[in-house]
Every structure is written in structure tokens, then in C-alpha cells.
Amino acid sequence: MERKLLITLPRFLGLMTLFTMSSAQSPNYVGDDCHSSTTEQALTLTYQTNLNKTLSWLSSDSATSKGYNHTITGNGTVDAVYGLYDCRGDVTGSFCQFCVSTAASEILQRCPNKSSGVVWYNYCILRYSNHNFFGILTTTPSWEILGSKNTTDPEEPQKAEDYMQSLRREATVETNNLYAMGGFHLSHGEERYGLVQCSRDLTNDDCSQCVEAMIDKVSQCCAAKQGWQVLSPSCLIKYDDYMFYQITNPTSSPSPVEAKKGSTINSRTLIITIVSVLVAVALLSFIAYYLWRRYLSNQVLSGSETTPLYFHNHIQRENALNTDLPTIPLIWIRQSTNNFSEFSKLGQGGFGPVYKGNLEDGTEIAVKRLSQTSGQGLEEFKNEVIFIAKLQHRNLVRLLGCCIEENEKLLVYEYMPNSDLNSHLFNEEKRKQLDWKSRLSIINGIAKGLLYLHEDSRLRIIHRDLKASNVLLDQEMNPKISDFGLARTFEKGQIQENTNRVMGTYGYMAPEYAMEGLYSVKSDVFSFGVLLLEIICGKRNSGFYHSEHGQSLLVYSWRLWCEGKSLELLDPILEKTYISSEVMKCIHIGLLCVQEDAADRPTMSAVVVMLASDTMRLPDPRHPAFSVGRKIKEDESTSRTSKEPSVNTVTVSNVLPR
Structure with a gap:
């Protein structure tokens, strides 16, 4: 503990000084240069692996007080990656790490499929290349x-x-x-x-x-x-x-400004020295208390507390967990949310409350605060840190950083000004803003986000809780999948997994998962199919039992399909904006996704292709899966209502068309 205090004290003192500056702010993106590779091209797998290792190393190393370093991964090979970070001379420790970690997590988005890239922030620069640029003067671009x-x-x-x-x-x-x-x-x-x-x-x-x-x-x-x-x-x-x-x-x-004041310094030296000593004693006492509290709270992620076995396994497999995600100081978050005031509160979930914040550079953020009494929330927190920190896609919400200080466990996301799809789709007034073009764009975006999770991400991930309230909408109404608290990784070649603890949302669960605890990528496909049909008709699957149709949305859609009346499913608000061929194609795809047998459901790669094609002949759907849900009007997630949910609370019916 004493050694840890000695190591951490200089960083903490520097950070405290920065906090007292009126101009302190978060890393602010300035610009980037990716034109050293003139065209986007498929990078070799070895180069991509070396690049990921390089960025992870730079992010981790920036936590030291040096403020600068460089490295080579794959030295002497054709796929070698040269990387460098350099923080501004007045920026060290946690502030430097936050800037470099932010740059490392964003540079691949800003420079996709590029063998070289440079990104500037107001406090640091990060560079990588397939050529050795160390020590070479470069003044362009400026x-x-x-x-x-x-x-x-x-x-x-x-x-x-x-x-x-x-x-x-x-x-x-x-x-x-x-x-x-x-x-x-x-x-x-x-x-x-x-x-x-x-x-x-x-x-x-x-x-x-x-x-x-x-x-x-x-x-x-x-x-x-x-x-x-x-x-x-x-x-x-x-x-x-x-x-x-x-x-x-x-x-x-001293600078000229400081030199003018120098004549009065000697007369006050003694007073300043005495005051400095007193302040130092008080500060050291505070630091000792602070570090002890932080040491205790950090045990949550170090595995010292009792945690699920899968989390310990992830810690063993993912050594770079803490290097992939910037750590944001608690004091910044408190300031940005007005100390978690009710006025800043956006909503409440099973994880805990969510607050809106504004960093000093104007960046809007959403802060998820783990509830002190949420057992499931702690597990979800770990999942989010493990998974979403490694994911970068335009249709996934971006996690900016996390904070584990004192008794607080916080996740900081980019702020989505249009809230979630749930608040628009199932609101009589807001639904009018979603014309057919907007809904089709949302459907396509969700499909591409899921495809990335299933096949293209660094980890092969099953979301397990895809629903309207977990699809956020940005300023342009682009969809971003969020909430990875229930997500699980899949190994390549693995078909399905079993769990004794069924977690998810009634109305979106695939029957094999709800009844037997079996989940796979096809479970997400089922949830996507339910969501697609909800987007088309503007009604919840879970509330459809109480409508005039007296049956689930899936069964009703299937019966209309069999009777050749599928357009009757369409939300009446869309009468003047829809294109019938596109609506029919989407209903067709939705029914393919909710088929009873998981093997019959398409993969998300097939779904994306079907959505993009106007000429592709789609296979005929089989009857939909069992209707899994409870007779409630509001969608209810087991992750929000129960620590130990049971499949016994799920009602099942199997209704086939006449």
C-alpha cells in the first residue's frame, strides 16, 4: 500500500492542480490526417493485430508521468507498426492518459483501413504508420x-x-x-x-x-x-x-509577467512557506484517505470481491481491459452533472440512474451511475467495460470512458439527443416524426450494428437484449445499439450456449432461450425480427394481446401474410410515405427472423443483403415461434425487475393460422 501511495501521489497531485485551473477541460478533437494511405484497402490480419497491440500499449503507457513514448510492434517484419504519443508539456499523468486513450480508441474510426494515421487533440497527438517516422521532421499537413x-x-x-x-x-x-x-x-x-x-x-x-x-x-x-x-x-x-x-x-x-511580480516574492517567502506546509499536510491526509477508498473500490474490477466465474475468465483472457477504456476522474463527472442533480437526470434503469452532463469543451455526455443496491447492475457494469470498450461502429453507442472512484462506478457515453426508439415509436405524437424513409433507415442501421457484433467485431458478441428502448437515436435519427450488460462472447465455430439464468425482455426473447436457456446469434436475429415488425406497425409485441386483434404481433403478422393482406400491418401514419414493395420486403424478412426453428432463421449477414437487394428472391417463411411474453402493456425486462428471473413467469401459446 505504501509503494502504491508513492507511485500514485505525483500523478494525483498533478491532477489536483489541473482541476483547480479554470481552463481545465476534456480532450477536444482538433483534426486528423489519414491521407498518407490514399485509398482504403484491406489491411492484413497480422497488421491489424499489430496495430491493435500498438494502440493498446500506447494507451497503457500514457498512464506514466513521462508524457511521451513510442513503440514498434512486429519489428523487422513487413507488417510492423510504428506508434507514438506525445502529450503537451504541461499535461502528465491521468490527464495525459485520458487524452491518449481517447485518441487510441477513436483513431481507427477516423482513419478506417489506413496503414498510417495521425490524430490531434488539444492536449496530445497520436500517430501510427507502417513506416518508421521516429525522429523525422514532418510539418505537413498543418x-x-x-x-x-x-x-x-x-x-x-x-x-x-x-x-x-x-x-x-x-x-x-x-x-x-x-x-x-x-x-x-x-x-x-x-x-x-x-x-x-x-x-x-x-x-x-x-x-x-x-x-x-x-x-x-x-x-x-x-x-x-x-x-x-x-x-x-x-x-x-x-x-x-x-x-x-x-x-x-x-x-x-519566469516569464515577463511573472518577473514583474518577482520583486515582492522575497518579502512573502516565509509566509508562503508556512502556508504551503500546512496545505501540504492537509492535502496528504486527504490523499491517504482518497487512495485507501479508491483501493477498496478498485477491488471490484480486480477480482478481489466475489464475482461471476465468467468475469474472472474474461480477466484472464483480456489483459488489456483497463488499457482500452479511458478513466475519467470523478470530479469531472460531478461537475458536468451538477453533482448528479435531479435536474440532470435522464431516466432510470436496472443498472441505475442516467444523467446528462456537459464537459467544459461543450461535449454532451450521458452518465450511467451504478445503483448502490443493484446486484445485477454490478454484473452489467463489468460486461459493459469488457465488451463495449472494444467495439467501434457507427450503429453502436460509443462508450467514452468509465470511472471507479470512492463508492462510485460510472459509465460515460456519447449523448443521444433523440433519446431511444421506444420513446418515439410508441408515442402517438412522436411517432408521426418517423416516416417510412426514417423507419427503413433505422431498420438498416440496427441490422448493420448486429452484423458487426456477430461477425465483424474484435469479439464475436451476442447482445441478448435487443429491443426498442436499447436503440438510441442521434441528432440525425441514426440508430445506435446500446446496453451491453447482458451481452456474451462466442468463440468461432460455436453454435449455441446454455445458461441457467434467463435474462432479457419479455416479448423479444427467442423461445429456445426463454424455455431452455439456449442462446446464439439466432436469438438476436429473433429479437431483430420482433423489433422490425414493431417498427412497421408502430405497436409493441408485448402489448398486442390486449389490442383488438387478441393475439401476439407475430401471429397476427403471420396470418395477414398467409391471407395476402400484409400491408394491413402497416402503421396508418405511414399511408402517404410508404413504398409498398419495401414494406412487403421488410415484413417478409421480419417473418423469416422470427421462425420457430432457430436453424431456419437467416444470419444477420443474410438479412443485410436481403434489405439491400430489390431483386433477390427471398425464401418463404415458416410459421413464427411461440409467443413468449407476459400480458403487460409496457415492455418489461427481467434484467430490470428481478435478480433471479424464472422462465416459470413466461406464458406460452402456439397459434397457427387457419
């Missing part, structure tokens, strides 16, 4: 970011250039740190601040040349602004009217 305020002093552009030149000399000649920062008095009491930074694999001469090239660009792009930033793969310069950096080296020569 990016310029401008502030909103215009300069009012005609002499400011020249003064700004002169000061940035002085920082260049400090970084490359006076200190050899390859970065420098400071401030100066402009006029009328105004102050300006600057920073120069080079990638720390460069020589002093290359660094000086790079910074010089960035300064030359200022006159063309940025001189009329009070704030700007110019950056390239090898260096960056930043200038603004507020102190945006952290003073990291109190022994370095």
Missing part, C-alpha cells in the same frame, strides 16, 4: 485553430511573433526540453500567453525548424486574432489571452 476575438492593438501581431520566437529559443537552446510556455504584458494591463511544443523524438535543430515553420504561418492565417493555435505532426504553437497551460517547472526562468 492545422490552424482561431479564437473568436479580434486584436485591437496594431502592434500585437509583431509582439506575438517576437514572443513566440523567444519561446522557441527557450525550448531548443536554453532548456533542451523541446517545449516552453510563458506570458508577457501587452498593453493597458492586458496579458498574453504562449506555448511551443515539439514531438520529443526530434533533435533541437529539427524542433527549432518546425516551430519556425509554424510561426511563419501565423501571419497568413491568424495574426488578426487574439488567440490561435498552429500545429503539425511534429510541433505546435499556441497563443491566447488567458493562461491555458499549467506551470510545471517552478525552477525555470
Whole structure:
């Protein structure tokens, strides 16, 4: 414990200092360059494996206090990957790791199927390539970011250039740190601040040349602004009217602003020393308490507490669990959600409450907070950390990070402004916003997301709880599958798995799963088929028993199909927007997905192909599966209502068309 305290203390002190800065914020995406590979191409499996290992290593290594490192995976081979991260000189420890981990988790999305990529954030840069770029000066491409305020002093552009030149000399000649920062008095009491930074694999001469090239660009792009930033793969310069950096080296020569204040420092040295000692004692006491609490809470993910066997197995198989997902400090989350206020609360699930938050850079987030009394929620939390951190697809909700501090266990997601499909599809007013084009787009997006889970992701995953409320909608109403708390991995070649604990949502469960605990990719296909038919008719399967039809949605759809009246299933709201051939095709696919025998159901790859084709002849569906559900109007998930759900609560009927 003492050794852990000694290791963690410098990182924690740096992080606490950052929190006190008014300008502290989350990593803000600046730009990327992926054109070094001019066209998208299929990368070899070995290269993809080496790339994943490289990004994982960079993310893990960034947790150290160095702020910079590089690595080679597959050294000496044609599939070797060269990787580098470099945090800004004033950013270290957890702040650096958060930035690098975010970059490592997003760069493959921003540079898909590229053998080389560079991504910039306001606090770090991350690069990878199939060629050795270490120590090579690279000034193109370059990016310029401008502030909103215009300069009012005609002499400011020249003064700004002169000061940035002085920082260049400090970084490359006076200190050899390859970065420098400071401030100066402009006029009328105004102050300006600057920073120069080079990638720390460069020589002093290359660094000086790079910074010089960035300064030359200022006159063309940025001189009329009070704030700007110019950056390239090898260096960056930043200038603004507020102190945006952290003073990291109190022994370095003071900036002009600090030098003016120096005359009064000696007279206050004794007072400052005494106060500093008292503050240090108080802070150390707090840190000791904080680290002890964090040590206890971290046992949840380290396996020290009693956890399900499958989770321990995953820990053994997935050594990089903690390196694939950024850790977001609790204080950021508390600030962004107004300390988990009721005003910020979005809803409540079996996992616990969900809150909306806003980071200081304007990023909107959704925070899932594990309920202290939720036994199932703890298991779901572990699943989400294991699975979704490894998944990247436009139709899956993105997990930005997690937090395990004190007694809190939190998951931070991208915020979906249009909530979930459930709130639109089954609301009389909101449903009017979903015309046929929108519904077809949602169907296609869900299908592609499931296909990724089943066949294309790093892990082969069965969701096990696909339903309308677990499909979120972004600003453009694009669907994103969420909630992986019940997900399970499948080995290649594995057909099905058995569980004694049936978890899921009544109305969406495949019969073989509800009755025998057997689940497979075809269980998800069944749930997709139910959801597809719900999207078409605008009614819940679980509430269909109480409608005027007196039977399940699946049976009703099957009877209409057999009678040649399938269009009667269509939501009346869609009368003026639907295309009959597309609706018929979707109903046909939905019935194929909900067939009784799992072997008869198509795979999601076949479903995606069928949805995309207008000429493909589809096989005739067989009668749908048993209607599995309880006679309730609102869909009810066993994961939300019971810690030990039983299949005995499921009612079963087998109704065939006449």
C-alpha cells in the first residue's frame, strides 16, 4: 500500500492542480490526417493485430508521468507498426492518459483501413504508420485553430511573433526540453500567453525548424486574432489571452509577467512557506484517505470481491481491459452533472440512474451511475467495460470512458439527443416524426450494428437484449445499439450456449432461450425480427394481446401474410410515405427472423443483403415461434425487475393460422 501511495501521489497531485485551473477541460478533437494511405484497402490480419497491440500499449503507457513514448510492434517484419504519443508539456499523468486513450480508441474510426494515421487533440497527438517516422521532421499537413476575438492593438501581431520566437529559443537552446510556455504584458494591463511544443523524438535543430515553420504561418492565417493555435505532426504553437497551460517547472526562468511580480516574492517567502506546509499536510491526509477508498473500490474490477466465474475468465483472457477504456476522474463527472442533480437526470434503469452532463469543451455526455443496491447492475457494469470498450461502429453507442472512484462506478457515453426508439415509436405524437424513409433507415442501421457484433467485431458478441428502448437515436435519427450488460462472447465455430439464468425482455426473447436457456446469434436475429415488425406497425409485441386483434404481433403478422393482406400491418401514419414493395420486403424478412426453428432463421449477414437487394428472391417463411411474453402493456425486462428471473413467469401459446 505504501509503494502504491508513492507511485500514485505525483500523478494525483498533478491532477489536483489541473482541476483547480479554470481552463481545465476534456480532450477536444482538433483534426486528423489519414491521407498518407490514399485509398482504403484491406489491411492484413497480422497488421491489424499489430496495430491493435500498438494502440493498446500506447494507451497503457500514457498512464506514466513521462508524457511521451513510442513503440514498434512486429519489428523487422513487413507488417510492423510504428506508434507514438506525445502529450503537451504541461499535461502528465491521468490527464495525459485520458487524452491518449481517447485518441487510441477513436483513431481507427477516423482513419478506417489506413496503414498510417495521425490524430490531434488539444492536449496530445497520436500517430501510427507502417513506416518508421521516429525522429523525422514532418510539418505537413498543418492545422490552424482561431479564437473568436479580434486584436485591437496594431502592434500585437509583431509582439506575438517576437514572443513566440523567444519561446522557441527557450525550448531548443536554453532548456533542451523541446517545449516552453510563458506570458508577457501587452498593453493597458492586458496579458498574453504562449506555448511551443515539439514531438520529443526530434533533435533541437529539427524542433527549432518546425516551430519556425509554424510561426511563419501565423501571419497568413491568424495574426488578426487574439488567440490561435498552429500545429503539425511534429510541433505546435499556441497563443491566447488567458493562461491555458499549467506551470510545471517552478525552477525555470519566469516569464515577463511573472518577473514583474518577482520583486515582492522575497518579502512573502516565509509566509508562503508556512502556508504551503500546512496545505501540504492537509492535502496528504486527504490523499491517504482518497487512495485507501479508491483501493477498496478498485477491488471490484480486480477480482478481489466475489464475482461471476465468467468475469474472472474474461480477466484472464483480456489483459488489456483497463488499457482500452479511458478513466475519467470523478470530479469531472460531478461537475458536468451538477453533482448528479435531479435536474440532470435522464431516466432510470436496472443498472441505475442516467444523467446528462456537459464537459467544459461543450461535449454532451450521458452518465450511467451504478445503483448502490443493484446486484445485477454490478454484473452489467463489468460486461459493459469488457465488451463495449472494444467495439467501434457507427450503429453502436460509443462508450467514452468509465470511472471507479470512492463508492462510485460510472459509465460515460456519447449523448443521444433523440433519446431511444421506444420513446418515439410508441408515442402517438412522436411517432408521426418517423416516416417510412426514417423507419427503413433505422431498420438498416440496427441490422448493420448486429452484423458487426456477430461477425465483424474484435469479439464475436451476442447482445441478448435487443429491443426498442436499447436503440438510441442521434441528432440525425441514426440508430445506435446500446446496453451491453447482458451481452456474451462466442468463440468461432460455436453454435449455441446454455445458461441457467434467463435474462432479457419479455416479448423479444427467442423461445429456445426463454424455455431452455439456449442462446446464439439466432436469438438476436429473433429479437431483430420482433423489433422490425414493431417498427412497421408502430405497436409493441408485448402489448398486442390486449389490442383488438387478441393475439401476439407475430401471429397476427403471420396470418395477414398467409391471407395476402400484409400491408394491413402497416402503421396508418405511414399511408402517404410508404413504398409498398419495401414494406412487403421488410415484413417478409421480419417473418423469416422470427421462425420457430432457430436453424431456419437467416444470419444477420443474410438479412443485410436481403434489405439491400430489390431483386433477390427471398425464401418463404415458416410459421413464427411461440409467443413468449407476459400480458403487460409496457415492455418489461427481467434484467430490470428481478435478480433471479424464472422462465416459470413466461406464458406460452402456439397459434397457427387457419
